[in-house]
Amino acid sequence: LxxxxxxxxxxxxxxxxxxxxxxxxxxxxxxxxxxxxxxxxxxxxxxxxxxxxxxxxxxxxxxxxxxxxxxxICTRHFYSTTDLLPATLDEEISSHKTSVPKPYLKPSEYKGGPIIYSEIGGFGYDFEDKIDRKWGYGRLIEDSEDFFDKVLALLKEFDKRKEWIQGFCYTELYDQFQEINGLLTFEREPKFPPHKLKEKLDTMFF
Structure with missing residues (x-):
């Protein structure tokens, strides 16, 4: 290494x-x-x-x-179904506020500074329905509107907590073979109209 x-x-x-x-x-x-x-x-x-x-x-x-x-930079990876998301995310953030060991090895602890969620999302949706071995976090999604709603719900929860979260990276921008959790397909075709997400993002995180 x-x-x-x-x-x-x-x-x-x-x-x-x-x-x-x-x-x-x-x-x-x-x-x-x-x-x-x-x-x-x-x-x-x-x-x-x-x-x-x-x-x-x-x-x-x-x-x-x-x-x-x-x-x-303190980084976390966060994958959760929408119904459990708020409570799970609050528990994560609380651990930073109280400086409990995780995500730090003892005797290290969080002492302030930026918190980045460097992996979030992971919702699996086979937009073109042509992948044999499909994989995503949780239940696979079956239609474009449901996929968009879950992505937006996740981002809204992060927006509510922007006081504590300085950034995030969505997993993933596009599909990777059997990993069908991209916002775009492997061929870079959007799984929902991009302008819909942009309109929402323009009102968030600022």
Whole structure:
């Protein structure tokens, strides 16, 4: 991992679209870190290694999972059905307010700073009904209007909590083979009229 990631940084250092380096995602490669301090130290070491190569960019040590104190943005991944969404999201935000360990490895804790939900959504909808092995979070959606309503309901809940949430990234922009949770198909065809979502977003998050 270290050799490959250093090579990637050196290769892509001057690419203008990169705003943060993310060496780990969801604890992959450091599973069990909440019980093994050595894995947390390893995560921290990646932060300092990357910072020594590129001090100009933000670093997210382990996206959406167990952070250490050596991390620039607190990130969470959030997938929930609409009926459970408000309570689940409030519980998540409450954990940040009270600085409970999760999503931080002990003895690290949240000490303020931006909270980004770097993965949200995941509603599965096979717009063209041609994927054999389909996958999405929760029950697969069967029509465009229902899909739009669920996406909008999710974004409205985040808008209500914008005081605590500084940003989010929807999963995903477009389908990836069997993962049919994109806003667009694999061929980049919208699953609902894009202007409908834009009209709603223009009144949110500001």
């Amino acid at each position: 270290i050799n490959e990631f250093v090579a990637e940084i050196e290769r892509d250092y001057n690419h203008p679209s990169i705003i943060a380096w993310v060496p780990l995602n969801e604890g992959w490669g450091v599973s069990g870190a909440e019980k093994d301090p050595k894995r947390g130290y390893y995560t921290s070491s990646l932060y300092f290694l990357i910072k020594s190569i590129d001090p100009t960019r933000l670093i997210i040590d382990d996206d959406g999972w167990w952070h250490t104190e050596h991390n620039d």
